[in-house]
Amino acid sequence: MADITVTTTDSIEGRAVSEYLGVVSGEAVIGANVVSDIAAGIRDVVGGRSGSYEKKIETGRQEAVTDIKAEAEQLGADAVVGATMDYEEMAEGMLWVNISGTAVKTRRA
Structure with a gap:
């Protein structure tokens, strides 16, 4: 995959x-999974951050960014500008991660 720049800026x-x-x-x-749900629940009760959930969210974010780069590359883009990311709970224990933006071709200014 080509080196596609993804940025939240315009x-x-x-x-x-x-x-x-x-x-x-x-x-x-x-x-x-059930084990990480239980562990996260315990952390929520006693306080602290849920490392297992944070890792899953990071993995989801990386997968979504990989997908947007692949789609931009298919269009012949070398960058995606104005990217926004959204996280939605689909069902208990299921998280949907979406990133969208505008694929562009750029040139050195």
């Missing part, structure tokens, strides 16, 4: 957008 320093190619998105659905 521009990339030192580069100018030469062509807008369209909206792209990437998604991931992640779930937690």
Whole structure:
């Protein structure tokens, strides 16, 4: 996969957008197993952060970013600008991660 830049900003320093190619998105659905649910519940009761959930969220984020880069590459883009990320609970223990933005071609400014 080409090195696609993904940024939340509308521009990339030192580069100018030469062509807008369209909206792209990437998604991931992640779930937690019973053991990590129990461990996270205990942490919630006694306080502290749930490392297992944090790792799952990070994995979901990385998968969604990989997906958006692949979709942008198929359009011939070298960057995605204006990216936004959303996390939604689909069902208990299931988390949907979505990232969307605009695929663009850029040139050195």
